[in-house]
Amino acid sequence: MKINKYKHIYEELAAKMKDGIFQPGELIPSENELAQQYETSRETIRKALTLLSQNGYIQKLRGKGSVVLDTSRAIFPVSGLVSFKELAEQMKGPVTTRVEEFGLIKPEPFLQHQLQCNAKDDTWKVTRTRAFDDERVILDKDFLLKKFIPDLTEEICKDSIYSYIEQELGLTISFAKKEIVVESCTEEDKQYLDLNGFLHVVVVKNYVYLDDASLFQYTESRHRLDKFRFVDFARRQTT
Structure with a gap:
């Protein structure tokens, strides 16, 4: 079953947060940087970030970007x-x-x-x-x-x-x-x-x-x- 690209990006970023590559309180790369990294559109990146936000991985900060939340308690x-x-x-x-x-x-x-x-x-x-x-x-x-x-x-x-x-x-x-x-x-x-x-x-x-x-x-x-x-x-x- 083919997985949507934004879901693939979501899963990769979520895994980095679980593994501690992105630490709580740290800003993740910008939409532009992620779009370049994954060779996709900013719209696709926005969908992945929205999913991360909905599931409690990040908080979007106006004018700053997206900060990683502490997910260690969400068992x-x-x-x-x-x-x-x-x-x-x-x-x-x-x-x-x-x-x-x-x-x-x-x-x-x-x-x-x-x-x-x-x-x-x-x-x-x-x-x-x-x-x-x-x-x-x-x-x-x-x-x-x-x-x-x-x-x-x-x-x-x-x-x-x-x-x-x-x-x-x-x-x-x-x-x-x-x-x-x-x-x-x-x-x-x-x-x-x-x-x-x-x-x-x-x-x-x-x-x-x-x-x-x-x-x-x-x-x-x-x-x-x-x-x-x-x-x-x-x-x-x-x-």
């Missing part, structure tokens, strides 16, 4: 729609994913309600644990409708389901509705997570839609209480 964005693999690339230390369960199921009434489907709709069930420094601290439970994702493998689940959907199937993941609650630990949490005595987990429930507004995925991401803060970058929109 699990509340409103963002990114894959765990994309988040893991920003983190320090070893991060591993293990597929605990994988297969097709017929949805019971609870899932029928969450996915707005019926009992005959084949549904992929994917249960994965995420370990940091060999501690299992996240349990991801994904349910995806087979009518939208006809083929899925355990190897894909270990890598990135979203990359597969977008790059191999050519679908566009558009938006999600999220709910964040604190729940008592279940027997499943106790089985798969290193809870270290915690009795509750933070649960992020995601309802994920394609660009035609089709609901194709319901996810519960269950996090050990002490390990993660959920942060967001908010930019006020003016009229």
Whole structure:
């Protein structure tokens, strides 16, 4: 799948900020300099900079340019729609994913309600644990409708389901509705997570839609209480 040039520039500049090549508080090169560097138009550069601004990487200063913001605290964005693999690339230390369960199921009434489907709709069930420094601290439970994702493998689940959907199937993941609650630990949490005595987990429930507004995925991401803060970058929109 061909990537737009401005998105490619955005990803390169964002990577430089994550890697510390551009430090917080530093001005990045001007639009003219970037246009020359990437051999493209200033309009393309503006699109890349706008995306960086919207995602909290830079702040545009009138008459000065664009200053790099501190992104080190933005670990699990509340409103963002990114894959765990994309988040893991920003983190320090070893991060591993293990597929605990994988297969097709017929949805019971609870899932029928969450996915707005019926009992005959084949549904992929994917249960994965995420370990940091060999501690299992996240349990991801994904349910995806087979009518939208006809083929899925355990190897894909270990890598990135979203990359597969977008790059191999050519679908566009558009938006999600999220709910964040604190729940008592279940027997499943106790089985798969290193809870270290915690009795509750933070649960992020995601309802994920394609660009035609089709609901194709319901996810519960269950996090050990002490390990993660959920942060967001908010930019006020003016009229």
